[in-house]
Amino acid sequence: MVTAAMVLDRVVRLVPTAKLGLAPHDSTLVNIETIMWVDAPKNQQLPPLTILGQGVTVSLTLDHVEWDFGDKNTATTSSPGKAYDNAHDPCRTAQCPNYFGHTYRSSGPLTIHATATWTASFAVAGGQAATIPGTVAGPTAAGNVTVKQARSVLIPNPDDR
Template identity: 35%
Template sequence: MLPLPAPEIGLAPNPPSTALVGSPVWLWVDNQTWTAASRTATAGSISVTATATPDRVEWSMGDGSSVTCYNAGRPYTRGTSSSCTHTYVSSSRSGPYTITATVYWDISWSGGGASGGQTLSQSSTASLGVREAQAIVQ
């Protein structure tokens, strides 16, 4: 069996903190989620090797929008940037948004004179409240 880990979601701001409308939310999955895995099974004289390689993370942001990242993203560090973010345009008035991260894995196998492949996925969810902040400019 080739176990595929469910993604461990990272967000900044980190729940239970809330995000602000108009400010980017950083998205990432744990680096252990973003590591290729390989296993070999042997029966008699035949061995088959399967390899799973993470391809992308699709983020469903709970507000009807989605973000696709072709890497694990990166944890928030002051003064840096990330290509895996989402900016909410409205608050989560009726409760926090449910965010779903789905990691898609490319699976390839070979052995015994045959080979093949397919795509599998694993998902996890998190909740994040989003509010608006008002400012007076003079």
């Protein structure tokens, strides 16, 4: 008989890494929000498994994402965040209300980590779905960003000449 423990043993090795997205991509500025998201659907199905000669399907539902911003600050979100869309939903302020992100207070090179964690259910041979107890953390995604400090300088208006 296929058990939840047997399925969990396979699932922990099959959960894909949720790719990390950042905007701005490689460098950002102190005191503006760096937008972050993981490229992960709320629901997904893993490739079919065979356990004890029986076909097993596994469905994952995103439970939460754990963020480590690289500056000793962390957060947990219940969604993957929203990918930045400069064409249809650009952010024109220091903080972006429709996006998830983090505001850095000092400059330097940093590594951001994001771990998507899932709840899972499985069905054997097309039967009724059963829940796998607990959650399953996927591999941690990482991205590098350099935080820079910029100072504004007033210049004469070219139209005033």
